[in-house]
Amino acid sequence: MGDKLLAHGIGGAKDLPIPLELAIAGAVAALVVSFTVLAVAxxxxxxxxxxxxxxxxxxxxxxxxxxxxxAGWRAFGVLALxxxxxxxxxxxDTLINPFLGVFYVLVWVGIVPLSLLFGPVWKAISPSRTINWLLAKASGSDPSVGLxxxxxxxxxxxxxxxxxxxxWLELVYPHSTEIGPVRLWCAAYLAIMLIGGALFGNKFYEHADPFEVYSSLVAKLSIWGHRDDRLLIRSPLANLDSLPAKxxxxxxxxxxxGSTxxxxxxxxxxxxxxxQSTTISPDLLNNLGLLAFCAGIALLFAFGTMTTGVGDGVRRSALPDLFAHSVVPIIVGYIIAHYLAYLVEYGQTTIIQLSDPLSRGDNLLGTxxxxxxxxxxYHPTFLARLKVLAxxxxxxxGVIAAHDRAVRLLPARHQLTGQLPLLVAMVGFTVGGLYLLFAA
Structure with a gap:
């Protein structure tokens, strides 16, 4: 059980009975064909x-x-907290404490399918939003407006x-499965959220709460949207296009x-x-590796979006943020591929453990x-195909979302050629993602 918590993406080459070369060739062909069809139609x-x-x-x-x-969902969030x-x-302080499973599995990974199905769920259940609302009401102020x-x-x-x-806590910190450090992280997170909410109101949560921003980003691929405070039903790509570039x-x-x-x-x-072969500290190397992956993704994407002509009123430096929405489907696809079995199997384990929060044999929730x-x-071939498909x-x-934005923003003479650097970047993401999926 402890090994599973440490393993995160259960699988890799052992559960991907598909030739790597075939998977990469098919993926690249799919991207090129998609781009060609979009260019014509x-x-x-x-x-x-x-x-x-x-x-x-x-x-x-x-x-x-x-x-x-x-109010019901707010109450659920506070009671869960x-x-x-x-x-x-x-x-x-053991790996069977459900706190770790809730934090790393049900919240961090589970937020993706829940947001895809139901929209920005963290915004609905956020305990920090609710506590901020209660404090504001008690003091007679408006929780949506800070100081x-x-x-x-x-x-x-x-x-x-x-x-x-x-x-960093999840992937690099050497004591990430000890209750104390994770508890301290959560306490610091809640304190920062409450202070930020008091200072800047709900705008702070929309831009600074990592879980809310993560959930709201993924929710842009759901069918649920809003306009003028009315609930809308949109196609996922149309909903994704409404993501504000900031x-x-x-x-x-x-x-x-990059972290995935x-x-x-x-x-x-x-x-x-x-x-194992170097004398450099493994912790230092992992820190540098995580930073390099995140920075590398940002630089490669920025280069792919900025190496093109720009239309009237559009600054070249603004292009990366304007096209960043096209990376969201890639993130979701890779998270599904990497964490699906982990979420399903260890998620069930966490739900079972939640009935015994103090590890003394209780069955408080009946699970x-x-x-x-x-x-x-037990079905590795099915899982392998599902991962590659995701x-x-x-x-x-992502290519479709980027193309639609390109034909709106780029001048006519650069609408197709201007997308080539970004297409190359996405091909690189695809090849790298599949290679890592197989190599893990």
């Missing part, structure tokens, strides 16, 4: 946040915007820093993508052999007697 932009989508049924809009509905916090404070205006120039940079702090967005997607890639790389044979279904691990589908959707 997609000459005008098709997505517009101001007009896309249709209004959801009135009853659904009324339900999801009602006070009882929102108290329950898991109880396990973190009073439970045993100061959130600086626009900061954009998503605070969230990028918070996300990097999380992946400073720090490239940093956010680079941390999410590094999680595969650090378990690969070449990296393990290098770590202690359940057993883990390991169907995915990676390829994510990149194809």
């Amino acid at each position: 997609w000459r005008k932009p098709r997505y517009d946040a101001a007009t896309s989508g249709r209004t959801a049924p009135a009853w659904l809009d009324s339900l999801t915007s009602s006070t009882p509905w929102r 108290l329950y898991v916090g109880w396990a973190a404070i009073a439970g045993q 100061y205006t959130y600086p626009a120039r900061l954009g998503y940079w605070p969230a990028a820093i918070g996300l990097f702090a999380f992946v 400073p720090g967005l490239v940093a956010v997607v680079a941390v999410l993508f 890639a590094f999680d595969s790389f650090k378990d690969s044979s070449p990296w393990v052999q290098f770590i 202690a007697d359940l057993t883990v279904n390991r169907w995915l691990s 990676v390829v589908a994510g990149h194809v959707l």
